Amino acid sequence: MKSFVCVLIVSALCLSANGQESFKCPDDFGFYPHTRSCDKYWKCDNNAAELKTCGNGLAFDASDPKFLTENCDYIHNVDCGDRSELEPPISTTHCERLYGIFPDDAKCDVFWNCWNGEASRYQCSPGLAYDREARVCMWADQVPECKNEEVAGGFTCPAAGEVSNSGSFSRHAHPDDCRKYYICLEGQAREYGCPIGTVFKIGDSDGTGNCEDPEDVPGCEDYYGDLDLKSIRKSELLAGLQSSGSGRSTPVTGKKAPRPAPASRNAPESAN
Template sequence: MRAYVTLAAILIAGTSAQESFKCPDDYGFYPHHLSCDKYWKCDNSVAELKTCGNGLAFDASDSKFLTENCDYLHNVDCGERTQLEPPIGTPHCARLYGIFADEKKCDTFWNCWNGEASRYQCSPGLAYDREARVCMWADQVPECKVEEVANGFACPAAGEVSGASGSFSRHAHPDDCRKYYICLEGIAREYGCPIGTVFKIGDSDGSGACEDPEDVPGCEDYYGDLDLKSIRKSELLAGIQSSGESRNVANKPSKPRPSSGQTARPAQPQGQE
């Protein structure tokens, strides 16, 4: 009986609120004065209360009130419209619509649309920032665990690398010929050479550069049968080189770098010297 009374009260309240809204014009879409995910649709001066999808909010930025647009909550300035419908969650989705960080991996986030989650992963060395909602250097993301920053690689201590230029040094990735680490002020960040090249360890400690695979012993066959000349001339390569991001080539598994005594060293577990 109590549930019936409560439901009836909700329906009455909703009807009363709907009747209390007077359309300013014959046609238009107007924000609710309390709820950010509700709005009024006016047609022939008749008002209808509408609700955006769970995780969406009504974008009231159109000064002419002619646009019916529900956008992700983080994209909408709700102002004093602070009320929202209770969240409806599905796996990886706090609400049916939105972009949400992965609970376990700091480089992974999920784009949720009607409760269906699509997985996205930041480029190597980057992590998803929950506030800025972009991929940033992993060491700049507070939620990112230490062991996930640059896959746990630890920069050499100050003065340990004799060939380093000040506090800057480069180090080969232990598992992939194309990747390398840059240490700046003791912070490691993972980079990737442009397609068609691999990282060649320099003559001095902490140095190196991206070179042709045939010039790097042990990494000559990194790209297999791919036509590197065609790749280098492609517009795609030009875009990747300008971004500096590391990409996989045709989903090719990484090839371990041959041991040379100058590869990256793993971080020490906590509590050990």
């Protein structure tokens, strides 16, 4: 009886293995998805089938209706459908799998692009954070994983009625960086940066200000140090970057002069 049970078990394993590993090529040449595994596929050459496995963290893209494309892509980019099985994760530092894009465990504005287990660090622009679901950088206050102290560097918007600027929209200088500033929208702070070659100038009224030339902002004249601002502005103008005014360009600083002391912020220059 015992030997009979063993025969049945071995037979079942063989049938399972044959069903998993055997494949009849529909054509002489092509690449075909596995019936159950999203990271496996069949390569047919001269009507001979070979089972292939994508890199750990990649999945086979079966969207080519002619089955002539051999393409393994990030799992989140592939519609696996009923092909739900995946190889077990192989992790390295900052990488849940050998291939993929993964959030940082400590900082919500940092993410890692992993390729064959090697992680490259990326950081979102000021005021943004990496959204794990959408896998893009979004406003930090819209990313649930961000702690309060990480959103806009911990800056807190003034309470309603505390600033003379009426309405729900106001601008506020960064305490340490002349180029950066905060926008408060309905009590929610978002960090911005002025276009390269300019710094934030506080306006006459509380909660106002604009990006201006450093020489027009007391205390921030030497922010860019010895950089050739005329060449920088010309390059940005030719590239069409200045037209946006969004301030999300790559930070370029010289000596990085700190924001002038609060007493100097009330200088009578208009910047409405």
